Amino acid sequence: MLKTTLSLAIALCACGVACAAPLTDAALARVVDQRLAGDRTGACFAVAVIEDAHVARTYRCADGEGALRVGADTAFEIGSVSKTMTAALLAGLIAEGRASLDDPLAAYLPDTVAVPTFEGRPILLRHIVTHTSGLPALPARMQGADPADPYAALDEAALLGSLGDVSLARAPGSRFEYSNFASMLLSYAVARRAGQPFEALLDARVFSPLGMHGAYIAQRPDGVRAATGHLPNGRAxxxxxxxxxxxxxxxxxxxxxxxVRYVQGQLGSGPEGEASATLAALQATQVTVSEQPPMAMHWMIVPIGGRRVLMHEGGTGGFSSLVGFDVERRRGVVVLSDTALTALGGLGSLGAHLLDPAVPVGAPRREAAPPAEVLDGLVGTWRFETGLQVEIARRGNGLTLHPQGQPVFELGYDDAGDFYPREFNALLSPRRGTDGRYGFVWLQGGAALPATRVASRSASGDAATVSAAPLADYSGTYTLLPGFALTVDAADGRLRAQATGQGAFALDPVRRDVFEAPAYGIALHFTRDAAGAVTGVDLHQGGRVVSGARD
Structure with a gap:
């Protein structure tokens, strides 16, 4: 789960990977060190590149002295990459005629469970594997869970009962919204339809056929060592x-x-005989199911070097993971980290680079001195949409964060331009608005929360009196690029916008036909025709302007 910001898909140039010699362990270690050596998190990585039958492996740590912390016998939490294995179980049931992507979720749950619909349109299994079900990110009855182990206390009654707390805002299938809630329901539904406990089912249909003898959920095999997870501050x-x-x-x-064996299976190779049904199920999960954004069954379809790559990242409280593969080129990559890096951008750059060297490998985050103008620009009182208020103050050449009713926390700063609490896992990512003022987005626990200054901003006259036209005049969909649109509407007396596949954000009025989201560094300049009707928008961000017509 990811930084919330508007971004445009940029096609990456092709490289000659298919013509290159197989990667050696030593060469792979050098690449990983470019991304990891000296990283402030102290993370350790286990990395493999699969090139048909050849596999390069390496185990590396940021400090260069922790190589024994992870090894061949170490089991990592792979987080949401698990969802792709659940998809394989569903694909197996489909092959047996016991399921269909067009089946309603309700058919897989007890008859007493009320599953929400939208104007009579049900949630189908295809909506769950493409994150278009319309269900929220987490079950409502999971509130109050221990953030250090958030799923431990969840039971069947709370999971299924949370469905009764949901009122769908739109038709299933109409919008991408990542939902762990929906994926938990699919896990439950698949096990229930198969008539087996989930771990036993996964072992029988995926782990054992592929030779994944060290993989498990709760029953750790002999000879396997559970890795210790770490926060980005290095603490276990x-x-x-x-x-x-x-x-x-x-x-x-x-x-x-x-x-590695899992990726080899995705590429079509594995033990003969009993693995044939598993290999067929894995292949079935790779078929495109949704186009907005492109997704297979729980696999993100990513264009890298003009090629179709399937990829998924995962993250838990102390781990990050990435699996990606290019079936046509028969090349895959696995990156496992014993440190939670989701809030720091995850493992995407390294994974993509190992699939195509034309993609930048990324760089380690190192401690740095923050610029004085950023420090001064962030000092003040801020509020999140959750209602939490925080005070940011200057302390020497740094900042402190004081959440209302909580202790004061010191913030560090790294050369990627982000602040971070030294005591817990979160990130404060500054954003500079078009007017030069600073805001920030707070990233924690998979959520990205923009902050708003409590003190009223000094208005320039124009900002004090925005257009007399009603906000509804701006509502509509503006296509900026093929497959990438901005939907604008009004809520609670404010304008808000949402880009394809991303979360909604509020807009502040600046002057007639100009609105901005300072925390994201975004400004929208609406255009009108001679009759005064709003016909388009110019999106300003990071020095770039993208224009789109109103649909």
């Missing part, structure tokens, strides 16, 4: 636990070689 943190029926959302633990 507790493992996450999942109820068996819901473990398909993110509960799998696996060694590097287990995940």
């Amino acid at each position: 943190t507790a493992a996450w636990t999942f109820p068996d029926a819901m473990a398909g959302v993110g509960g799998v633990r696996a060694t590097l070689d287990d995940m």
